[in-house]
Amino acid sequence: xxxxxxxxxxxxxxxxxxxxxxxxxxxxxxxxxxxxxxxxxxxxxxxxxxxxxxxxxxxxxxxxxxxxxxxxxxxxxxxxxxxxxxxxxxxxxxxxxxxxxxxxxxxxxxxxxxxxxxxxxxxxxxxxxxxxxxxxxxxxxxxxxxxxxxxxxxxxxxxxxxxxxxxxxxxxxxxxxxxxxxxxxxxxxxxxxxxxxxxxxxxxxxxxxxxxxxxxxxxxxxxxxxxxxxxxxxxxxxxxxxxxxxxxxxxxxxxxxxxxxxxxxxxxxxxxxxxxxxxxxxxxxxxxxxxxxxxxxxxxxxxxxxxxxxxxxxxxxxxxxxxxxxxxxxxxxxxxxxxxxxxxxxxxxxxxxxxxxxxxxxxxxxxxxxxxxxxxxxxxxxxxxxxxxxxxxxxxxxxxxxxxxxxxxxxxxxxxxxxxxxxxxxxxxxxxxxxxxxx
Amino acid sequence: xxxxxxxxxxxxxxxxxxxxxxxxxxxxxxxxxxxxxxxxxxxxxxxxxxxxxxxxxxxxxxxxxxxxxxxxxxxxxxxxxxxxxxxxxxxxxxxxxxxxxxxxxxxxxxxxxxxxxxxxxxxxxxxxxxxxxxxxxxxxxxxxxxxxxxxxxxxxxxxxxxxxxxxxxxxxxxxxxxxxxxxxxxxxxxxxxxxxxxxxxxxxxxxxxxxxxxxxxxxxxxxxxxxxxxxxxxxxxxxxxxxxxxxxxxxxxxxxxxxxxxxxxxxxxxxxxxxxxxxxxxxxxxxxxxxxxxxxxxxxxxxxxxxxxxxxxxxxxxxxxxxxx
Numbered sequence: 001x002x003x004x005x006x007x008x009x010x011x012x013x014x015x016x017x018x019x020x021x022x023x024x025x026x027x028x029x030x031x032x033x034x035x036x037x038x039x040x041x042x043x044x045x046x047x048x049x050x051x052x053x054x055x056x057x058x059x060x061x062x063x064x065x066x067x068x069x070x071x072x073x074x075x076x077x078x079x080x081x082x083x084x085x086x087x088x089x090x091x092x093x094x095x096x097x098x099x100x101x102x103x104x105x106x107x108x109x110x111x112x113x114x115x116x117x118x119x120x121x122x123x124x125x126x127x128x129x130x131x132x133x134x135x136x137x138x139x140x141x142x143x144x145x146x147x148x149x150x151x152x153x154x155x156x157x158x159x160x161x162x163x164x165x166x167x168x169x170x171x172x173x174x175x176x177x178x179x180x181x182x183x184x185x186x187x188x189x190x191x192x193x194x195x196x197x198x199x200x201x202x203x204x205x206x207x208x209x210x211x212x213x214x215x216x217x218x219x220x221x222x223x224x225x226x227x228x229x230x231x232x233x234x235x236x237x238x239x240x241x242x243x244x245x246x247x248x249x250x251x252x253x254x255x256x257x258x259x260x261x262x263x264x265x266x267x268x269x270x271x272x273x274x275x276x277x278x279x280x281x282x283x284x285x286x287x288x289x290x291x292x293x294x295x296x297x298x299x300x301x302x303x304x305x306x307x308x309x310x311x312x313x314x315x316x317x318x319x320x321x322x323x324x325x326x327x328x329x330x331x332x333x334x335x336x337x338x339x340x341x342x343x344x345x346x347x348x349x350x351x352x353x354x355x356x357x358x359x360x361x362x363x364x365x366x367x368x369x370x371x372x373x374x375x376x377x378x379x380x381x382x383x384x385x386x387x388x389x390x391x392x393x394x395x396x397x398x399x400x401x402x403x404x405x406x407x408x409x410x411x412x413x414x415x416x417x418x419x420x421x422x423x424x425x426x427x428x429x430x431x432x433x434x435x436x437x438x439x
Numbered sequence: 440x441x442x443x444x445x446x447x448x449x450x451x452x453x454x455x456x457x458x459x460x461x462x463x464x465x466x467x468x469x470x471x472x473x474x475x476x477x478x479x480x481x482x483x484x485x486x487x488x489x490x491x492x493x494x495x496x497x498x499x500x501x502x503x504x505x506x507x508x509x510x511x512x513x514x515x516x517x518x519x520x521x522x523x524x525x526x527x528x529x530x531x532x533x534x535x536x537x538x539x540x541x542x543x544x545x546x547x548x549x550x551x552x553x554x555x556x557x558x559x560x561x562x563x564x565x566x567x568x569x570x571x572x573x574x575x576x577x578x579x580x581x582x583x584x585x586x587x588x589x590x591x592x593x594x595x596x597x598x599x600x601x602x603x604x605x606x607x608x609x610x611x612x613x614x615x616x617x618x619x620x621x622x623x624x625x626x627x628x629x630x631x632x633x634x635x636x637x638x639x640x641x642x643x644x645x646x647x648x649x650x651x652x653x654x655x656x657x658x659x660x661x662x663x664x665x666x667x668x669x670x671x672x673x674x675x676x677x678x679x680x681x682x683x684x685x686x687x688x689x690x691x692x693x694x695x696x697x698x699x700x701x702x703x704x705x706x707x708x709x710x711x712x713x714x715x716x717x718x719x720x721x722x723x724x725x726x727x728x729x730x731x732x733x734x735x736x737x738x739x740x741x742x743x744x745x746x747x748x749x750x751x752x753x754x755x756x757x758x759x760x761x762x763x764x
Contacts, residue, residue, distance in 0.1 A: 162723060163720050163721040163722070163723050163724075164693050164721060164722055164723055164724040165724065166721065167721040167722075182763065183725075183763050184763070189724050189725070189763060190693060190724040222642070222666030222667060222668065225666055225668075226663075226665070229663075348661075348664065348665050352664060
């Protein structure tokens, strides 16, 4: 029987998706699990897999169109069947979904339910240990909570959910058939149920709508915890000192302009900076090293991290072996990494074990700043805004010159003042005369 | 607190118990004049003499049986097997005599004995001498089975094992004998049957025991770098199992991986994984994963040998599965 298939929530926060491309055409046979189309969500472009075997009878949402979660995007049925009949058969499903969405409004009228809906999700954690007798004593049928009936049994094959997700859904009155699973084969997990609960919580909705300040406790995300632990670990164990120079960047910008023009490309300033840093590090191996308590480890590879700001916290993807790469290759890899960062797709291999870090706040209009060393590296370069400042030229005439203020934070356990100073002097030289790396 | 090697922690345990109770004696191959194949019994023969530190011929079934008979007659023997691979020779004595005697005699005889030695793979010892036989002993009712990962645990557990009135099999590891750790000077005992949380965490439970505890802790550190907070439970006692500790942890984390350096089929790890799926069913947010050695005889080639065993990478891959990463 022909059935309309809806746009699914392919990420927990997705509310609508853009059909980027149809992989299957009308009339194509499809098997369950085949990729039907590519959907761009709020996070990334994901593949939409067919929920059923059959034939793609009709495409209802064209490429480029944005479709809210729950709205039909295509009709799947048997060969020779007409797509038109599907609208009717799919309607009950659709109505059911709308009902589920309306639930919070209904809940407000009833005295019992709001309390449950308002319960913040984190309250349920940590969950109490199940009593030991649970396994020894078979549960009597009348002990089963009456809510259990609200959840469809898995035998109907409508959804797959983890045991914990089923239990949470029972406790919070979530109809699992309305929840989109994010696990393998659409398995509904704890986080999916929690997301469904917070989505329908009327409290959350009003707070967001008003946009006012309120007292609240924000649960620390794992990422925030890592940032906190890493940076406090660095700042509290590595004795930092700071060196500052002002480097003229006119030659760098001119070289970049020439390169961009000849290649008709847009090579980033960061790629230049990373290359210059790498070349300077090669001449100052102690700055490309790690303090190991009983030894100092110097690194053959120059792996430079670039701090990238993200809404959920800072992360520093690493361009590997920069000493052996040219500016263009660094730029290509950097762009891929930044793109991956924005998509939230970085893996540990992309950001772990840098030997040096570059952080730039120039685009925020920050003139200069000091950064905290990103371990296991032992130094970090903070780059300020490229700005024109007044200087005296060789004829003692005041002139405006494009400059950047560079601040190097060093770990004094292995980098003495003179070592850091030599490094920074050479880096300034390298930036001001970009031909230096070729010598 | 003094930092001492695992072998010396075992030595202290035996020494202290021999001094405390003159029914305790040590028997095995090379334990006396040679001070032990792995130097666990260093100095004990000099101190306690021929009657209490006894060298035997290469005859596991024989000297294991002598130990069991001595235990039935009222002594408290410690039988050292040079490795658990050789203990296979003595399996009949352990399974049919030591483990059954109290039951078969209607409680007339107890067998207060400790069987101990290195178990599991070391390096370049090929298939016959690299076996982790935890599952074979843990299978048998009537035995207690313990596995110590640290010098502290080794001493505290061995002292309790010597004082226990039941046969206790203690699994050590060749590669752990040199491992150092804090061991207090004051006397302490670790009760049999109690697991230890080697690293507290909130997001995933890693259950393991023996030598691989250290590998699992390294994996947990790598996970922490990724912002994943893993709890590491060292079972320490394989029989009886500390079910309460296992259940409490998985109820908290909803995710569980069991790491066992033995083979996968009918292993201790497989049993623990079942136990978790049974006791924690509606707390689980993912399938329970099992990381073990591969289901093959141990290869001699070192790369293959390493590939055949659990590794940090294998553990991290399992974590990715249960966290849906």
